[in-house]
Amino acid sequence: MTTSSKTGKTSRATRTRSGTRTSPNQADMMADPRRHLLDLDDLDALEIEGLLNSAEGMLEIAGRDVRKTPALRGKTIITLFFENSTRTRVSFEQAGKILGADVINVAASTSSVSKGESLLNTVKTLEAMQIDALVVRHPHSGAPYFIANHTDASVVNAGDGTHAHPTQSLLDLFTVRKHLGDLAGKRIAIVGDILYSRVARSDIIAFQKMGAEVVVSCPNTLLPDEWQPGSILGQQTGFENLEIARNVDEAVEGADVVMALRIQQERQEAGHLPSLREYSDRWGINSRRMAMAHDGALLMHPGPMNEGVEIASDVAHGVQSVIEEQVRSGVAVRMAVLYALCARSRSTRNGAGTEN
């Protein structure tokens, strides 16, 4: 089809069965510099630190009176959103513009896609316009990976289905690091719609990579079948060492960070929940539950919030809340990501093996 590419992966554990193995081309991976940000699972702690450090500088730029640098002047970035998300889309747009890139927003639900054009053709059409980066939000898990296989542009995952949302996780790490410093040994409680949450998946991976302990709590209907309340997950689950609390109180007890996830109305309609009222009562984050957390614990929410459902208004806007700061961090973190992926020249990027 087209030149496919791989992100710079670490070598894989080999577990061969007779006759099944064709080994990934090591040489290819060595020569292939990191081009995409699809999730954080293929970054090591050092690379994540690097992005966060870069974001510190970006935060300073974003806070200036004249918010403009020429770092990405002449670069074209397209935000391609197959789902509505004003906050994430605007955050990427602003990040690109502060860095001097030309940013074009494509709301795919109102474009060719609604005329039945395939995702592949949409991507090919955009690519023909010589773009440097595609920022993709898609309701299907894995869509940015599919796109990455079919384009020479850098792909940034801005949220795919229920799989991953890496820039959200970076901004969460960035925000927490600002307040708590080193994340090693910190206890992060994530409460809410775990089954359907891409933020939960990426955050579990991200915080664990930085040495934090992560615990989750939610109604059993919103937990994957193979995750049992009151257990710590093993290696075979793909989320090793994740703690599944028996109830929300157990999760927030002594937590350094409490993160509430959005509960969608659809969960009630699909039979996952008796009512939002009952959810709020049993899993909502309120002042009583925040009082059980560690002194000075942070309250976070990836937004948009349903105040009064998963989070009580008083704590959402209280002294422990860093929710607005998360939004501010988002721009800086996305500047760091776009800069890391786009600063190299097109010709270098397209010439496989010319770097390193």
Next chain:
Amino acid sequence: MVARKKLAIRGGRVIDPAQGIDRIADVLISNGKIEEITGKSDGHTPDGYEQIDASGLIVSPGFVDLHTHLREPGQEWKETIATGTQAAARGGFTTVCAMPNTEPVQDTASVVDDVMRRAEAVGVVRVLPIGAISVGQNGKRLAPMGELADAGVIGFSDDGNPVSDANLMRQALAYSVDLGLPIINHAEDKRLGAGGVMNAGAVATRLGLAGVAAEAETAMVTRDLQLAGLTGARLHIPHVSTIGSITALRSAKERGLNVTAEVTPHHLTLTDEWVYGQHGEVPESVGPESYDTNTKVNPPLRSRADEEVLVEALAEGLIDVIATDHAPHAATDKICTYNEAAYGINVLETAFSSIFTLVDVDPKMLSLGRLIESLTAGPAAILGRDLGSLEKGYSADVTLIDPEMKWTVNPQAFASKSVNTPLAGVELTGRVVITIYQGTKVFDLRNHG
């Protein structure tokens, strides 16, 4: 019709489970029928016979597939009767049973007649049609099952559409008793598996793909077995894939119910870990090769535990047969996101080799004899036809296999119109090298490579 040659297949290891034969011998063919299996290979060539040197090869009855999608009429861009039967021949199959989910659906005698006429004209192996259970496969009212039986269908199925209405399923089973043909119901509680695109479990959770719990299959298999008991009908369970289905099947067979079951090559050899796109390895991180849409199939590739139990159940004969569920799809149906991709794997040309390579085929586990039985005598018994054996007088359908040959799966070289297999690039051992249908070579690897 051209006069058929006399053939002598010399010096191969003849394995014919229906007759309990496993020895080095010659197979003589004349007039499209099996003439004789010699007592041993004696190095003497009878006059007037074209010779095929089968030394070092396995000589098996032609394989019989109870579950094939030929896509014609209606979806000829995916497969045709011509290409599908050529793919069958390459895979060693000399009989394929065509599922009725064509357009139009095979729910009337006229459509069935049409399929049989086309197969007679362009098919290189035998095509036996399967009729629909319900009109349009809609699960609302019964198709004219008597008319379909008269037209020659070998059973009834709504294919990928489960008969969700338990009462309709009961009526279909009861009505089929008269006709003596099996009901083949795709067992899946669609509500329980709502939105799922792969097996529920750690891989689905990691990839953020909605999972179908094994219980969605097990629940309906259990229901169907109960209804088979109630009606005394013949029930054939297609593509069993869960431990729970096996448990329910065992209990039904112990009760003496008239039930049979099939398993696909992919459920015997692949697991949900293949969705990572690393040929079954679990990568440290999800990569661009993950979300391999060629692994999307219904029922989904299951866990390792399920896979092991399926192999055991096949080995002991609890699962009666292997059937391919060959489901060709065009590239555009698979070059898309995992959610958008069509369900189905292209199986015919890799069926034997994949099992022979990836399953532990040895006398202690799945014996070679049992493997061949489940591709020949097993399905022939379910069809109740004189097929699947090298018995004197049977149609000379013979498959020759080189058990040592190594080859790498290259879907672009398939006879099938489609290339949708997760085995692309995988090296397999053992390959069908010659297929003979009614005494005529319909595939010879030396001519195709």
